[in-house]
Amino acid sequence: MATSILQSSQLLPEDALHSFxxxxxxxxxxxxxxxxxxxxxxxxxxxxxxxLFYNAHDYMDRYSxxxxxxxxxxxxxxxxxxxxxxxGNVLLTIxxxxxxxxxxxGGACATESNxxxxxxxxxxxxxxxxxxxxxxxxxxxxxxKRDITSNINFFMNVPITPEGGLTFEDGVSDAGxxxxxxxxxxxxVVISNCPQLNNPCxxxxxxxxxxxxxxxxxx
Amino acid sequence: xxxxVLWSETVPGGATWSHVLxxxxxxxxxxxxxxxxxxxxxxxxxxxxxxxxxxxxxxxxxxxxxxxxxxxxxxxxRILCSITxxxxxxxxxxxxxxxxxxxxxxYGKATYQQSRNERHQNARDGFLVELxxxxxxxxxxxxxxxxxxxxxxxxAGDLHYKPNNSLPExxxxxxxxxxxxVLLNTCQHPLxxxxxxxxxxxxxxxxxxxPVRTNDPCRTLCRENTRGFLLTxxxxx
Numbered sequence: 001m002a003t004s005i006l007q008s009s010q011l012l013p014e015d016a017l018h019s020f021x022x023x024x025x026x027x028x029x030x031x032x033x034x035x036x037x038x039x040x041x042x043x044x045x046x047x048x049x050x051x052l053f054y055n056a057h058d059y060m061d062r063y064s065x066x067x068x069x070x071x072x073x074x075x076x077x078x079x080x081x082x083x084x085x086x087x088g089n090v091l092l093t094i095x096x097x098x099x100x101x102x103x104x105x106g107g108a109c110a111t112e113s114n115x116x117x118x119x120x121x122x123x124x125x126x127x128x129x130x131x132x133x134x135x136x137x138x139x140x141x142x143x144x145k146r147d148i149t150s151n152i153n154f155f156m157n158v159p160i161t162p163e164g165g166l167t168f169e170d171g172v173s174d175a176g177x178x179x180x181x182x183x184x185x186x187x188x189v190v191i192s193n194c195p196q197l198n199n200p201c202x203x204x205x206x207x208x209x210x211x212x213x214x215x216x217x218x219x
Numbered sequence: 220x221x222x223x224v225l226w227s228e229t230v231p232g233g234a235t236w237s238h239v240l241x242x243x244x245x246x247x248x249x250x251x252x253x254x255x256x257x258x259x260x261x262x263x264x265x266x267x268x269x270x271x272x273x274x275x276x277x278x279x280x281x282x283x284x285x286x287x288x289x290x291x292x293x294x295x296x297r298i299l300c301s302i303t304x305x306x307x308x309x310x311x312x313x314x315x316x317x318x319x320x321x322x323x324x325x326y327g328k329a330t331y332q333q334s335r336n337e338r339h340q341n342a343r344d345g346f347l348v349e350l351x352x353x354x355x356x357x358x359x360x361x362x363x364x365x366x367x368x369x370x371x372x373x374x375a376g377d378l379h380y381k382p383n384n385s386l387p388e389x390x391x392x393x394x395x396x397x398x399x400x401v402l403l404n405t406c407q408h409p410l411x412x413x414x415x416x417x418x419x420x421x422x423x424x425x426x427x428x429x430p431v432r433t434n435d436p437c438r439t440l441c442r443e444n445t446r447g448f449l450l451t452x453x454x455x456x
Contacts (some may be wrong), residue, residue: 002377003374003376003377025398035419037401052255055230056381059358060356060357060358064315065362066313066314066315066316066362066363067315067318069313069314069378070313070314070315070378070409070410072376073377073378073455074376074377074378075305075313075372075378076376086360088318088320100429105274105277105283106277106278107272107273107274107275107278107312108273109275110272110275110294110296112294112296112450113272113275113279113292113294113296115296115446115450116275116279116292116296116443116446116447116450117278117279117443118452119446120449129294140223144268144358144387145267145268146267146358146359148354149361149362150273150274150361150362154392160372160376161283161372162371162372162373163281164309164372165281165283166277166278166281166282167280167281210243210438
């Protein structure tokens with residue numbers, strides 16, 4: 001499978017069922033039904049959107065980064081990627097992608113990992129796993145820290161070298177770029193719009209993103 | 220390095236093993252025949268909500284493979300284990316666990332009734348049953364490591380399994396920096412191009428080891444690890 005498949009969508013924002021703007025540093029949780037389509041728009045460019053997906057009827061059945069990359073034989077997510085769950089279900093398919101590359105090995109930042117990666121004094125800066133925790137606590141329905149797992153970073157560029165090295169590169173995303181996914185089953189979507197200031201994943205400038213949802217089951 | 224072997228045992232292919240590896244001890248895993256695969260997962264036994272976090276481990280050490288000198292981070296900024304000895308040079312952190320559907324598709328079906336001890340097992344089911352014994356389950360199982368296996372990534376991001384990565388008698392040693400619940404499974408790597416179900420055995424030994432020195436290679440690998448060791452020591456103050 002090719003590393004980067006650019007594909008635009010035919011869906012129009014004015015036809016969307018819902019439209020939300022999520023500011024940097026905030027969590028955002030919502031459910032979409034089988035057949036619905038969700039688009040995440042990088043409004044101002046180079047914004048990392050840390051995302052988790054769960055089977056809406058069984059949160060134990062959730063997005064698995066390792067199963068997804070192994071099944072497709074490639075570490076990058078782009079058009080055509082099937083997001084696989086821990087039990088082997090296809091949760092969503094990426095149906096459009098104008099950015100071209102998304103990461104699923106870089107994980108979500110945390111106050112604890114910020115202390116390791118940057119400085120012990122950085123533990124009081126905001127981080128994605130703080131947002132994930134706040135989001136699942138607000139959502140309730142039994143979600144706990146043990147349910148927070150290896151996530152997707154939409155719009156983030158984390159190249160791996162053939163020698164087994166890993167780097168964070170400047171983003172390949174730009175203002176207006178988006179990724180679009182079709183739910184293949186009912187799915188809970190958990191987003192943290194990344195607040196990280198210590199590395200270039202947000203271009204050192206965390207910005208808002210837009211979430212659009214269409215119901216393509218209705219003609 | 221002075222050490223005393225406290226325990227040793229052979230784990231057959233396809234089996235699952237668990238132990239709470241205490242801070243101050245190390246676990247050596249020997250690939251007896253060559254070509255073994257050892258899936259591994261780790262949790263802080265004192266607080267099982269804290270467990271091995273693969274992205275934190277890769278990012279802090281700027282690596283997409285694991286080898287001597289690397290450490291395995293928890294999700295709380297602490298170090299669970301250090302890779303203190305390693306004759307292999309590459310262990311796979313990318314490909315995850317074999318599961319029932321994958322094993323059946325590759326090697327066919329072989330139930331207990333048909334095959335007894337030669338029945339087809341898989342790493343995910345092995346880990347879930349073992350985690351259950353500690354009151355844990357699917358919600359607690361996140362990304363894992365495959366010791367002794369090598370999978371590279373090319374410029375396009377495609378995965379390539381490299382056979383013959385681990386020679387007979389090669390070994391890796393994991394020093395516990397916390398009291399770590401270690402789970403191991405010896406099923407074949409999910410991408411191994413094997414024609415048949417033939418998982419390989421390993422030999423395990425647990426030794427007492429000296430306290431971590433200031434110039435320890437894992438501690439000084441990078442500044443991130445030095446901070447990680449400090450935060451781990453804080454946990455035990």
